[in-house]
Amino acid sequence: MRVEIQPCRPHGTVMAPPSKSMAHRLLICAGLSAGESTVRRLAFSEDVKATIDCLRALGAEIVIDGDTAHVRGTDVTKAIGRVAGLPCRECGSTLRFFTPLCMLCGEERVLSGSRYLMTRPMSVYEDIAQKQGVSFMRSDESITVRGRLQSGVYEVRGDISSQFISGLLFALPLLDGDCEIHILPPVESKPYIDMTVQALADFGVTIENDGCIYKVRGGQRYKAADVTVEGDHSNAAFFEALNHAGGEVIVEGLREDSLQGDRIYKILFKKIKTGSGPIDISDCPDLGPVLFAVAALHDGAVFTGTHRLRIKESDRAAAMKEELMKLGITVEVGENDVIVRPGKLKKPTEILFGHGDHRIVMALSVLATKTGGIIDGAEAVNKSFPDFFEKLKGLQAEVK
Numbered sequence: 001m002r003v004e005i006q007p008c009r010p011h012g013t014v015m016a017p018p019s020k021s022m023a024h025r026l027l028i029c030a031g032l033s034a035g036e037s038t039v040r041r042l043a044f045s046e047d048v049k050a051t052i053d054c055l056r057a058l059g060a061e062i063v064i065d066g067d068t069a070h071v072r073g074t075d076v077t078k079a080i081g082r083v084a085g086l087p088c089r090e091c092g093s094t095l096r097f098f099t100p101l102c103m104l105c106g107e108e109r110v111l112s113g114s115r116y117l118m119t120r121p122m123s124v125y126e127d128i129a130q131k132q133g134v135s136f137m138r139s140d141e142s143i144t145v146r147g148r149l150q151s152g153v154y155e156v157r158g159d160i161s162s163q164f165i166s167g168l169l170f171a172l173p174l175l176d177g178d179c180e181i182h183i184l185p186p187v188e189s190k191p192y193i194d195m196t197v198q199a200l201a202d203f204g205v206t207i208e209n210d211g212c213i214y215k216v217r218g219g220q221r222y223k224a225a226d227v228t229v230e231g232d233h234s235n236a237a238f239f240e241a242l243n244h245a246g247g248e249v250i251v252e253g254l255r256e257d258s259l260q261g262d263r264i265y266k267i268l269f270k271k272i273k274t275g276s277g278p279i280d281i282s283d284c285p286d287l288g289p290v291l292f293a294v295a296a297l298h299d300g301a302v303f304t305g306t307h308r309l310r311i312k313e314s315d316r317a318a319a320m321k322e323e324l325m326k327l328g329i330t331v332e333v334g335e336n337d338v339i340v341r342p343g344k345l346k347k348p349t350e351i352l353f354g355h356g357d358h359r360i361v362m363a364l365s366v367l368a369t370k371t372g373g374i375i376d377g378a379e380a381v382n383k384s385f386p387d388f389f390e391k392l393k394g395l396q397a398e399v400k
Helices: 019-031 047-057 093-100 123-130 162-174 190-202 233-245 263-274 287-297 307-309 314-327 358-371 378-383 388-394
Strands: 002-005 009-013 035-039 061-065 066-070 109-111 135-138 142-146 153-157 179-184 207-210 213-214 225-228 248-252 300-303 331-333 337-342 373-376
Touching: 002 358, 009 388, 019 035, 019 047, 019 093, 019 162, 019 190, 019 233, 047 061, 047 093, 066 190, 093 109, 093 123, 093 142, 093 162, 093 307, 123 135, 123 153, 123 162, 153 162, 162 179, 162 190, 162 213, 162 358, 190 207, 190 263, 233 248, 233 263, 233 287, 233 337, 233 388, 287 300, 287 307, 287 314, 287 337, 287 358, 307 314, 314 331, 314 337, 314 358, 358 373, 358 378, 358 388, 378 388
Parallel strands: 009 248, 035 225, 153 179
Antiparallel strands: 002 373, 035 066, 061 066, 109 142, 135 142, 179 213, 207 213, 300 337, 331 337
16 A cells, blocks of 8 residues: 655644553453453554454454453463464564463464564574473474473573563463563563563462562462553654654643553653754664654654664664665664764655555654655554554645
């Protein structure tokens, strides 16, 4: 899909979409609970649908009513015979959250997904499986596991992805014995781990945290709950960024006390505007594309902690470098840093490309409200924010 955006000044009030990150976590907890849970204020992006599909594959019953899911959970520790494969689509969170859950019953479980998804790092789980005698086989389109996780101490690098730690936190409370997760510094994206711990607590599962050590009591059971998904700071950042492109937009529906690491976007936008830096994004890598866009709208900026941008839905640093060049902005990409050079934005003479990445498309859309332009591959927003362009139109942006 191609989207054409004319130079315009978006204005008005917009409600922040529900948090995709918290939706994953609450749905999984509900799917592991005895009895019926209710998860309210969901947005059914492709990623959230992937998590719902995987829960159903494991035996959870889910009824959708508007933006609410009624979930009757399943016991993933019991061997129930062959189940349908778990379709993770293109969602790294879903893949990494469900892999340890598939190692609880001892039976073979197959997690499938796009070829690109299957190239994303899974070494943490591969190493655990090898040490514990669990079969872990990868192909271009799936991961097959067979065997049971064991209680004990788990050592996990903290600089790969917090999703591995969250995945273990979902699974380990269901083992009979106690466990500890030792995170080897540096610990990046810790706010996402905190969000997982919060979701677990909402469903009656307790985790003790002592610095880089998470203590998990075994034999716990998830308890049904009625929960509501909070607003998403990650996606709200794109609407806030419109104000740096000449818009006048008010974003509502965000919790000021949220544990989401991306709530820092307002502070980082201000640092870019005032020329303060460098800006470390190791705890909020998903903000990378929109931060680069805001830097292009001002006088550039220096970003550090960017190495994990290579293993997202696209190589986000390289993708933004390529697209910003079409807009007259020079970007330098290093091993763990990105420099957006000062420059004058211009209307692109080439079609912009979304690189199959929802956050790249939304960042380019912000810039296009300033310069105008056509974005190819705009359907990528369906991954996390299906009604992004409708909301943009609601702000009087000229979108076709």
